Amino acid sequence: MAVGNVAIPDTIYPIEGVKLSATAAGVRYKDRDDLVVLEIAETASCAVVTTKNTFCAAPVRVLREHFATHSPRYLVINTGNANAGTGADGKRRAQEICAALATKAGVDTQTVLPFSTGVIGEPLNSDAVIAGLDEALAGLAADKWLAAANGIRTTDTIPKIASQKVEVAGSCYHVTGISKGSGMIRPNMATMLGYVATDANIKADLLQEMLGQINEQSFNRITVDGDTSTNDCCVLIATGAASSEMIDSPEHPHYSAVFAALTEVFVRLAQLIVRDGEGATKFMTVKVTGGKVTQECCDVAYAVAHSPLVKTAFFASDANWGRILAAVGYAGIEDLDTEQVDVYLDEVMICQNGGVAPDYTEEAGKAVMSHPEITIHIDLARGDASDTVYTCDLSYDYVKINADYRS
């Protein structure tokens, strides 16, 4: 069961210039949508980030080649099979899918970007994907974001979708996005899969820069199990349909509002992945303040967020702050003065100056640990830098999900 507020937004704004479809192509399972296609208007800008895992999947290698020279017109996403660890044959299959879609749609093969998610190391049934393309193209429509969010699910228990409207200086922009992922989650430069579109008109190189920055606050700050996937990809599309006004620099009067709306959608989509983390029963925000530089705050936050001992303690609702301190201690800050470190669970100070806080009681610890959403705030008291990472606990069900199923 996903943790906390994972509601589908009341209003999902379509983005003019983007059409979607979801169909059941039978890639691995019968009778469930497993093929999603996005069509992007010719005038749109696109930005892409992909996994830093050197064992990146075949579709990631193909999409990097295509994106290097062409602006995308179609995204084609299959679930059920990641087409990873499949060598030259896997790359050929990814290319064949792009070529088949390009022929049917009358565009260049290089304007089609492939994405796959699912089991690693088995040959992708590319014939099934190709056979499903006619229905996928026929079904394209602007109002199918939710269907697409469902169509890209694998072990996800919920569809992940966020949508925002922002008005600035007489212009009205919309941002809508979807994501998927619940295990093998510790994105590095991108998450499992995320697709966000806006009708703002944003210059392509600025869009790529914005994606890089926003990604660092969203998909690159979540972890379920510390495992960086071979298939992580995130795409940001700006169709420009809402306005002829081109946002071409951070100084543009519309920039900040659009940046904020995009960030809100990205953070929501990233958090939804953690809320739906495999076996998750708690959503934890690990906030580290008082660092000398951001990187050390990030390192401490990830050390805590990855610690199996911290994660199992949260599963057990045990305010075992010793495990948090131990993780802070091995995060790699060699000159850390541990006698300055404070730790809070929400508003409850559990640890002051590296020891138990004088006013702390087990009762207060138990009360705060009973919440499904908890902020672990660690104050290093050595500077002004801060960073935040989102994670979930480690439960029996995490082991069950990953031991019982080949995923």
Place this chain on the structure above:
Amino acid sequence: MAVGNVAIPDTIYPIEGVKLSATAAGVRYKDRDDLVVLEIAETASCAVVTTKNTFCAAPVRVLREHFATHSPRYLVINTGNANAGTGADGKRRAQEICAALATKAGVDTQTVLPFSTGVIGEPLNSDAVIAGLDEALAGLAADKWLAAANGIRTTDTIPKIASQKVEVAGSCYHVTGISKGSGMIRPNMATMLGYVATDANIKADLLQEMLGQINEQSFNRITVDGDTSTNDCCVLIATGAASSEMIDSPEHPHYSAVFAALTEVFVRLAQLIVRDGEGATKFMTVKVTGGKVTQECCDVAYAVAHSPLVKTAFFASDANWGRILAAVGYAGIEDLDTEQVDVYLDEVMICQNGGVAPDYTEEAGKAVMSHPEITIHIDLARGDASDTVYTCDLSYDYVKINADYRS
């Protein structure tokens, strides 16, 4: 249940110059040995390594101060409470224990080294420890290694003990050691607790150098959950009782044989910790060859050994090599040519040139995964360096042990 061969040696050689005792002092639990004392002959050399966790426990801070100026005569070890995260009061209690023992034994306080293991963040019942010292000192004897191995256990399900005899050029040396630990195990410079003694006569600075080297092949190459403890300590004692021949350099004719015997005991003690890893059902050796430098082999081995997805797959006896490849891919070798990488489970080649091996069958994978001890061999095919790490799988029982008990 511990995995594989965890037998107590048929012969446990006493080491002349070392006496031990184990008593029930009631530190946290009643009626179990929780106080171990080692007495070391005045003529012995000692070497010590301690945790690199910056949140090191009070006894670790005290022992570093004591060891800096004095050669140890007594080690005093309590279980049930780690005396970590206890601030200035914790340090005072550790010092009081040392002072009390020193007075009773008629030695300098600085020749006593304190060690604690158990729950973090609660005040140590130092009065109980001090009250138990008379009985502990009265019980000292050379043949109590096994009693001491039992006396330092916490969540350990077995005592961990190794003993060796080595003859070289007419001299006969003995090596005996004990260790403890089964969770919060990813030692950095030392493990939870390890005590090894030999009757060889080894110069103190050479002994420290040997301990550093041997530790890098044993306690610093094991991981259960990736959590580096606040209390890791390892002590190597050379009493010199077996021979007046002083081993004073690596060129000494006895050096290699003694080094090998020590290494064998250390590796055995380290592996016993993994075999007894919390919830372990499989003992995994992760061997990485063909690296450019040792560090990258070590990084890859630890990435695989820490991956919750790899560990749960092994728990499920699922030869899910895609998870192994994914972990290799995020281990941080940026210029890794993944199409050169081979992976074996024992003798079964599962992955060749970054994809599934042509002759691999699911049946062969299942057969090898049914073994309780498995070597994952990853060949990076880019150089001559290699490294090996030992770990265990991630099971329901790991979560149960760490969620159910405050440890």
